[in-house]
Amino acid sequence: MNTIFQFMKRHYKVLLLVVLASIGLWSFIPKSTSSGDPEKDKLLLELLTFVIEKGHYHPAAIDDKLSKGIYTDYIKALDPSKRFFLQSDIDEFAKYETLIDDEILDKDLTFFDLTYTRLMKRMEESKEYYKDALSEPFNYTVNEEINTDYDKLPYAKNVDELKEKWRKQVKLSALSTLVENQKMQEDLQKDKGKSVSEKLQEYKKKMGTKLTPELEKKFLDNLEKTKNDLPKSYEELEKSSRESTLKSLNEYFGVIKDLDREDWFSVFINSIASQFDPHTSYFPAEEKERFDVSMSGKLEGIGARLQKKNDYTEISELISGGPAWRGKQLEAGDIVLKVAQGDKEPVDVVGMRLDDVVKKIKGPKGTEVRLTVKKTDGSIKVITIIRDEVEIEETYAKSSIVEKGGMKYGVIYLPKFYIDFENKDKRDAAKDIALEIERLKAENVQGLVFDVRDNGGGSLKTVVDIAGLFIDKGPIVQVKSANGAVEPLPDMDPRIQWDGPLVIMVNEFSASASEILAAAMQDYKRAVIIGSKQTYGKGTVQNIIDFNQFVRGSNVGDLGALKTTIQKFYRINGGSTQLEGVSSDVVMPDRYAYLKMGEKDTENAMPWDKIDALNYTTWSKTNNFDLAIANSKMRILNNSQFKLIDDNAKWIDARNKENVYSLQLEKFKQHQKSLEDANKKFKVLANYTNDLKFRSLPYEEELMQKDPALKLKREDWHESLSKDIYVEEAVHVLNDLNKGGSKELTSKVKKEQIKS
Template sequence: MNIIVSILSYILISFFLISYDEVERIDIDRADLIQSDTLLYPNSKHREQSKLIYQLLTKYHYKKLNVNDSLSEKILEKYIKSLDPSREYFYQSDITYFNQYQSQMDDYVISGYLEPAYEIFTVYHERVKNRIDFVFSLLENEPNFSIDEDFTFDRKNSQWFKNDIEMDNYWRKKIKNSVLNLKILGKEWVSNKETLDKRYKRFQKTISQFNSEDVFEIFINSYTELYDPHTNYFSPVNADKFEINMSKTFEGIGARLQQDIEYTTIYQVMPGGPAYRSKELEKGDKVIGVGQGDDGDFEDIIGWRLDDVVTKIKGKKGSVVRLLVQKKESQIDDYPDTVRLVRDRVDVVDEDATFEVIPFMDENRTYNIGMIKIPSFYINFEEAQRGVQDYKSVTRDVRRCIDSLKNLSVDGIIIDLRNNGGGSLQEAIDLTGLFIETGPVVQIKSSSGRIEIEKDFDKRIHYDGPLLVLNNSFTASSSEIFSGALKDYNRGLIVGESTFGKGTVQNLLDLERFFPKTDLKLGQLKITLAKYYRVNGGSTQKIGVEPHIEFPNIYDRDIYTENSRINALEWDKIREITYVDINYINKPLIDHLNSKFIKNVENDSSFINYMSFVNETKKSRENKTISLNYDTRLKEKKENDSKNKSLDTSVKLSEIFPVKEESLLNKIKNDIYLRESVKLFVQMLSFKES
């Protein structure tokens, strides 16, 4: 990790002598820009920020980009896509006009000449205002839902509209679909009209509140994110919001939110909070409505500014808030979920690692399997730096869990890393050290090509018994380092899904530090400086850690994981380093367990139902059109509701899981992956004993 500290120190030394007051000013003739009463302009600090960001990324980012016309075209394309991702505001004629800049955008970033970017935003702003006015005209009359016509709701790869006729027809169908979604929920036209009128008035207000800082942030990120999706600029306002979000305590639901232009989405579910305990919210879910208490009407929040949404969702400890949520995997016509949460005090700390004992009957023998749930790789940095002897960390907590499980004489331990988004790299190394004698855990390669090997130096093995690690697609970052190391050492069986695939290292730079003579706030740059590699030389980037036994995955890796992120750094391999193969897991065992797993699935009705659900869900994602006929949609909704009710992944457990605690029994009953993991564990033990 010293490699990252060295890079940051060098960056600061290299740029510290830059003076904001000394950099050149650029005067632009704005006579040719589009006239508008809301025309926004860049100011001088944005020009200097642009130049600085270019220099920082060019010199220090892990990925080296050639600054040329090809890059320029990508900047323009990304900027347009950031403004209009669904291609529902710009015309083809607008795109043709913007293309006059396609070979110059890189030069504009380098020189700080930002007027073309602001001109493009002005066109966008005008187009949005025109569309909102058109929506208000559509709401004067109730749509006719007896007509058989379809609406193509996914336009990401469609052609740009050529004229008003095409644009108006699309928006007529879009609003008709919005009304139909409300009508299917049982609401009348007067109510639906009022809901949409309020929604687009809020959207109108949101658009009118965009300022010069907002435009610069959108544009410059169209450049930074060409390096990789984790390299981002935060405007001073958003940087401050980030600091507020990281404050230690507040009262609410325990979720961080983010906003695209229209929707509020879940960015992070904070361990231990009401949202986390409910198990009903996930990253990527859209919040479309908020209701206060158990009886309050839902307020439609589509188009609201994020600050206003947060104000509605936060509240006094013990009070109830209800959210209308469109799940990230749902289709446009799916009925939104209602999530009831009781607000609570939320401490911005990670939930502790916890353990349970799961009994399992197999051939008249009861196995006791310990399970340790690790929500993140947490550590109390402040206490550790102060030298507090028993500072809090995931490694210390897991060690205590292992001691407790040893005292209970368990037959083996499952480490549940599902939805573990990572955390401290050092904790990933230390935690690995509980299960191996000593040796390398991860390699870190900097942008200069320097490779640093991080090792576990503690020769003590805290647990040397049978081990299984359960992952899913949202097991990410440091948890992938831990999983990858245990797989490389053949220390434990890895089951579940391939992990998320985030194998890069970022650091946050305050841009004010590079302009010591100014009092202006200049925001922050998050920059990718290095990349993780396993001890076998393979990166965890994009492909993640592949399991020995793979479970079916409802989430498409091309949609939800690092593999889906545009410009994500590619997987590659460096040299393998020397390490001791523990060889607890070997090919004969893996082949045996894969064969057993296939039989388990074939003979388990709940798994068969689940597989059918997975296949139906993936198939439905391929459909990009939807009927606007009320009777057709109502029939489809009833059929989907019937399918969802028939989906039962629970089983009668009393014979194979002799569990007395009702809460644990319900957990096993409703967690098909956990059940299969326990079965595989017992089959692994039986194979080892035979």
């Protein structure tokens, strides 16, 4: 989940206290450190405990209880599926279960060094286990099974037991691939008489979305390559399934190989930080940089996403509008072999860590980078790119227009409450939302749907500014500090950007700043909140504290930063959103309704509490507010599609609790078939269309004429909106807010209310 922040000035006292007290830390700064240097790790431990003690909202005591929590979380993080450590290792580690707190205070790395060294040894040994298991055909007639509920399973008592664990795990993976390949081959034989266009249409339908030209070309190329293929024998398919599993595991261990001691120490540090609350965490230097990019939506570089494939770095995607995209020479699928800075000699990056390759390719705006790449046709090409500022379009707000019953409405989707903390003149969500509202008003829309589903939060200032677009003046949220002081954060601007009907869409992944917006609009009765039973339930405020500020002038290297909880926020009615989230005015069934994924399901979450309410005046300009909610509830109650979604959610919950799988081919196939049969009735959910037509605003239609990638993204979004029953219901609510709903439905609602 993304976090929400106050600007530095809001808690300068906390920071000042930390900085002043940090003078005592200088005696612990090592003279010189390098990656993986124990002295640097000791300094990190010192800084972590010091900053948490001075800056955390409610720091826990560093005692045996904390030590036990760290021990449990850390060991689980190192070996979640219990495929590396032996029980003898755990017995040896367990001696430190109540000693970690003492080691932290003494800056003693004995426990970490022991577990890190042992993990590296066990991982190296494990490579032989899976390779041996996959070297010979599996016997799928043996009646055996595997339990994947790793939390409840014991560690292996000896190497033979551990090898058996690996054998069963890779057998399950290979079996799953084998059954899938057998089914694919059967389908290919059935499709022999079909034309290429028929096959393409079926593939598009199966994918459930508009295909990119690249995916369509790949599908057609694959058809061409396989059109004369003869059916493969069982032996060939079985061998292929093992080779596929081997390749996946080799790639996994290739990624693991890229991690160094410093990366694993970050795991240990975060096992300590998470004991204070789920949102206190350590950011190593690279992670901090990625976080900043995610918050601002901007970076300086070439505008390409990279991924690791064995020892190679592959271009996975070009960011629309970026310098690589504009240059039209670099393509998705290209393999980066060398990187050169300007006119300097190129550096071979084959086998290099992905993070290190990224560092070499990224750089300041206006500088030159030369990439030696292997193209998909096998040719080698040197591509020169001038770095520039890249905007990650998916980060930003976007809007669409939809018409229903002669009424025109706007839909605004906000993926996060972004802001550039370094430059207030750059884009931020509040400015962009205000602009989108003005553009929608110019199109004479009569209602707004504001979609913050899956929005994990962002800037606190930004959400206050956005909420202020919909009301006159008044408080938006209350913030409580560790000393008990409560500060209301008000909208001081009397201007109302939008005073018409408003619906806010949320789900169980709407968190933090999303919950502040939904809660404020609900308390003011300014908007109808529709979505999941409740939002995520994160009612805390975090701040980023850069560790490097405490060691300026030393050559210690980049120490990263700590994201730590410094405040809690409360609704203007006094209630907290912590754990309980925001309850929707209209609850709509969704696929994940019964799974445990909220703040209340996390370890060490802070408790719910309440403070005094503020004085505020509820909105009085919305007609038919209660009636629109009642009508919506009745529609959902009588909607067969929503009933099916709820049935699907229950089915997913039941499936999520299944942990035992047969490793016998026929039994596995029978189980898969029973799942397919049970799931058949839910397949119609993917084919649902709401008959609403969505279109971009005029300014964006002009942009799309010059940017085919943007055009494709918007077409995909509009297609997904046209299949979205939740957006459809939001539009219905806007209709009711505008018209008052049908008399027939209103009558039904009144009867239902009388019954209840």
